Amino acid sequence: xxxxxxxxxxxxxxxxxxAAADDAPPIEAYQQWTAKGHAIQEPLGGLKGDVARGxxxxxxxxxxxxxxxxxxxxxxxxxxxxxxxxxxxxxxxxDEGKMRLRIVNIQELLPSSLMPPMYMNPAELTEVAKxxxxxxxxxxxxxxxxxxxxxxxx
Amino acid sequence: xxxxxAILLGAGLASALSCASTFSADVFSGYTLLKxxxxxxxxxxxxNQGMETVVxxxxxxxxxxxxxxxxxxxxxxxxxxxxxxxxxxxxxxxTNTKRPITxxxxxxxxxxxxxxxxxxxxxxxxAVALExxxxxxxxxxxxxxxxxxxxxxxxxxxxxxxxxxVGQLNMACNLCxxxxxxxxxxxxxxxQGQTNGFPTYRLAxxxxxxxxxxxxxxxxxxxxxxxxxxxEAFTLMELYxxxxxxxxxxxxxxxxx
Numbered sequence: 001x002x003x004x005x006x007x008x009x010x011x012x013x014x015x016x017x018x019a020a021a022d023d024a025p026p027i028e029a030y031q032q033w034t035a036k037g038h039a040i041q042e043p044l045g046g047l048k049g050d051v052a053r054g055x056x057x058x059x060x061x062x063x064x065x066x067x068x069x070x071x072x073x074x075x076x077x078x079x080x081x082x083x084x085x086x087x088x089x090x091x092x093x094x095d096e097g098k099m100r101l102r103i104v105n106i107q108e109l110l111p112s113s114l115m116p117p118m119y120m121n122p123a124e125l126t127e128v129a130k131x132x133x134x135x136x137x138x139x140x141x142x143x144x145x146x147x148x149x150x151x152x153x154x
Numbered sequence: 155x156x157x158x159x160a161i162l163l164g165a166g167l168a169s170a171l172s173c174a175s176t177f178s179a180d181v182f183s184g185y186t187l188l189k190x191x192x193x194x195x196x197x198x199x200x201x202n203q204g205m206e207t208v209v210x211x212x213x214x215x216x217x218x219x220x221x222x223x224x225x226x227x228x229x230x231x232x233x234x235x236x237x238x239x240x241x242x243x244x245x246x247x248x249t250n251t252k253r254p255i256t257x258x259x260x261x262x263x264x265x266x267x268x269x270x271x272x273x274x275x276x277x278x279x280x281a282v283a284l285e286x287x288x289x290x291x292x293x294x295x296x297x298x299x300x301x302x303x304x305x306x307x308x309x310x311x312x313x314x315x316x317x318x319x320v321g322q323l324n325m326a327c328n329l330c331x332x333x334x335x336x337x338x339x340x341x342x343x344x345x346q347g348q349t350n351g352f353p354t355y356r357l358a359x360x361x362x363x364x365x366x367x368x369x370x371x372x373x374x375x376x377x378x379x380x381x382x383x384x385x386e387a388f389t390l391m392e393l394y395x396x397x398x399x400x401x402x403x404x405x406x407x408x409x410x411x
Contacts, residue, residue: 068340079341083334107324114329116322116376127320127379137322
């Protein structure tokens with residue numbers, strides 16, 4: 001909890017993309033982010049989200065996979081999970097900054113949460129399968145896409 | 155959801171303060187979450203596809219080994235001299251190593267040392283078949299793993315592993331299986347992750363699998379590094395998971411999604 005209150009240094013460094021071993025996709029430089037007041041106000045990397053892409057990512061089980069645990073207004077998909085709260089009107093509940101922190105790493109707010117952090121520093125994770133070494137679940141752009149999509153749910 | 159989260163947080167705090175170590179929720183078998191047709195499949199030995207593995211295990215159990223004997227030489231035809239209550243106590247404390255040993259590891263040791271057939275790989279098809287046959291002899295017995303005394307520290311270590319966040323998804327077994335059993339993860343109902351039906355027939359893979367293979371399947375889902383079978387960590391986890399289900403009836407071979 002204390003960590004959340006700290007104002008971290010924001011480093012939106014434009015580091016070059018590092019090529020990964022084998023057939024893994026290239027590792028994107030991790031963007032540091034600042035959590036303040038239960039929110040991350042600045043878009044990751046200063047990127048702008050895309051609503052349509054965000055909706056697709058929410059369904060994609062290899063990406064955001066929001067549907068595994070949450071209900072969403074996506075009627076063409078069956079079987080919405082129920083481990084987490086419904087997101088049907090989530091855009092009314094949070095502003096963009098609060099939404100971003102919850103997607104990036106809800107464990108900053110709720111250390112016991114089972115929700116996987118979508119953008120946690122890979123260096124802080126343990127026993128990660130080799131093909132995912134150095135990767136966040138979503139890229140910075142994908143986080144912004146999902147934020148943009150969820151903000152439309154009102 | 156808010157209320158529920160508050161309760162969970164409260165419960166977590168209370169258990170941290172009291173150092174309570176046993177899994178306190180009422181234990182229930184994954185059987186109770188099955189669709190009626192799957193229950194019927196498990197209950198009828200002619201429909202239960204795991205029974206093929208029991209039959210295969212029985213054949214291995216009576217197959218003559220290089221030392222001129224088979225498992226039946228000591229344990230009787232069809233393992234009738236084996237004590238089902240003892241089978242239900244696995245993993246047990248190994249008197250030689252003073253560490254826990256799983257049922258499959260015990261069988262593998264016997265297979266190599268007594269029957270003389272050379273090593274079988276942990277979780278290989280033959281190893282799982284032998285374990286399934288033996289564990290099926292204890293079907294209906296109550297899981298009764300020692301978790302106190304000399305076993306207590308190992309049980310606690312297993313619990314720590316069960317509750318350790320791993321993988322890119324940074325998840326731990328207990329987050330789903332202690333706190334959300336019975337709820338839907340997409341189309342799948344989460345179980346408590348009990349092991350009373352193991353080795354179990356998985357409809358998803360059309361095969362009988364052991365506990366440690368099932369753990370690795372979950373590890374893969376959370377994008378964690380899969381662990382070697384028969385490892386110390388997996389032995390401890392299997393001990394914890396079995397002990398956590400003390401009181402449940404053995405269903406081997408269970409049928410699960």
